[in-house]
Amino acid sequence: MKGYGPETFGTLNAEDYDLLHDPGTTDAAVDLLADLSRDQRTLELAIGTGRIALPMARRGCDISGIEASPEMVAKLREKPGGEAIPVTMGDMSEVLADGRFGFIFLIFNTLFNLTSQEAQLRCFRNAASMLDPGGAFLVEAFVPDIAQFRDHRSLKPKHLDRHSLTLEAAIHDPVKQVVEYQYLRFTPEGVRMTPLPMRYAWPSEIDLMARLAGLQLESRWGGWDRAAFTASTRMHISLYRKPAGRQPL
Ligand SMILES: C[S@@+](CC[C@H](N)C(=O)[O-])C[C@H]1O[C@@H](n2cnc3c(N)ncnc32)[C@H](O)[C@@H]1O
Structure with a gap:
């Protein structure tokens, strides 16, 4: 990343x-x-x-x-x-x-x-x-659980309540065994992005x-x-x- x-x-x-x-x-x-x-x-x-x-x-x-x-x-x-x-x-x-x-x-x-x-x-x-x-x-x-990816991509709701939603978006490179994650937290104040690359x-x-x-x-x-x-x-x-x-x- x-x-x-x-x-x-x-x-x-x-x-x-x-x-x-x-x-x-x-x-x-x-x-x-x-x-x-x-x-x-x-x-x-x-x-x-x-x-x-x-x-x-x-x-x-x-x-x-x-x-x-x-x-x-x-x-x-x-x-x-x-x-x-x-x-x-x-x-x-x-x-x-x-x-x-x-x-x-x-x-x-x-x-x-x-x-x-x-x-x-x-x-x-x-x-x-x-x-x-x-x-x-x-x-x-x-x-590792690569079955979670479809076309090497995934999008999962991780948490939600009345005032916030956290989504985990990921793109998988099976050759390098790298997954690039982006955590998106939506609140009334705006969106916070937290990226995290990982090699499994x-x-x-x-x-x-x-x-x-x-x-x-x-x-x-x-x-x-x-x-x-x-x-x-x-x-x-x-x-x-x-x-x-x-x-x-
Ligand atoms: C998930 S946290 C784990 C912290 C602690 N071991 C624990 O169990 O709470 C990952 C930690 O790894 C550190 N880190 C990431 N890459 C590193 C590297 N190449 N060398 C040293 N620290 C690193 C981060 O700054 C962070 O503190």
């Missing part, structure tokens, strides 16, 4: 990001992530407003972040405890946080905010390079990116409660491990 970069998500969404995201799923995610983090140095790629990192820090996790958007980090800094979390600013497919980590995670479909296969693979390699031997990288993403990947392609980065799939769940991943599960939480020992060339 022309004119859209790593910082654009925050410029467009930081103001009402926390209002829009369900605290119910947040609690379940924090339970699992805090358990996997245990006593290890932990890094969240695309830490955002600290929706997950702050409750993890309150549970005693040693957590840092990488984030591209100054607006999202400004929201994190406004919250109690937000000043204390180290954040490296930059593109998660390129920048390195200080030191090594035993656990790194990238959730809420944010891998797909990198809109090319090369950038996603770079992100895996970057994460792997920051992991301790034996450390783990967790990714949460939706399972099926779990098997994500596993291959992990392997190319030297990581091995250890577990895959279909929910934050560690539910089984099945053919009908719409999202996955995948845990990749960096081998502990020296690898043969």
Whole structure:
């Protein structure tokens, strides 16, 4: 999408990001992530407003972040405890946080905010390079559903009430696996447009990116409660491990 970069998500969404995201799923995610983090140095790629990192820090996790958007980090800094979390600013497919980590995670479909296969693979390699031997990288993403498109297009009402209507319009490029979304919110004050490009990947392609980065799939769940991943599960939480020992060339 022309004119859209790593910082654009925050410029467009930081103001009402926390209002829009369900605290119910947040609690379940924090339970699992805090358990996997245990006593290890932990890094969240695309830490955002600290929706997950702050409750993890309150549970005693040693957590840092990488984030591209100054607006999202400004929201994190406004919250109690937000000043204390180290954040490296930059593109998660390129920048390195200080030191090594035993656990790194990238959730809420944010891998797909990198809109090319090369950038996603770079992100895996970057994460792997920051992991301790034996450390783990967790990714949460939706399972693509291209049946929703007709002629590679879709238009869905997402919300309506007496005073507003939100529509999601999307155009799908099946060759690049890119979907360009435009969210249109109509209110008596006018129309607000929020664009979002995403490059989706099926779990098997994500596993291959992990392997190319030297990581091995250890577990895959279909929910934050560690539910089984099945053919009908719409999202996955995948845990990749960096081998502990020296690898043969
Ligand atoms: C859906 S939000 C998720 C934020 C947080 N992880 C959470 O679960 O609430 C996506 C975040 O990714 C950030 N982001 C998008 N592309 C990025 C990139 N290339 N490098 C670093 N951060 C990026 C956005 O600024 C935004 O904070």
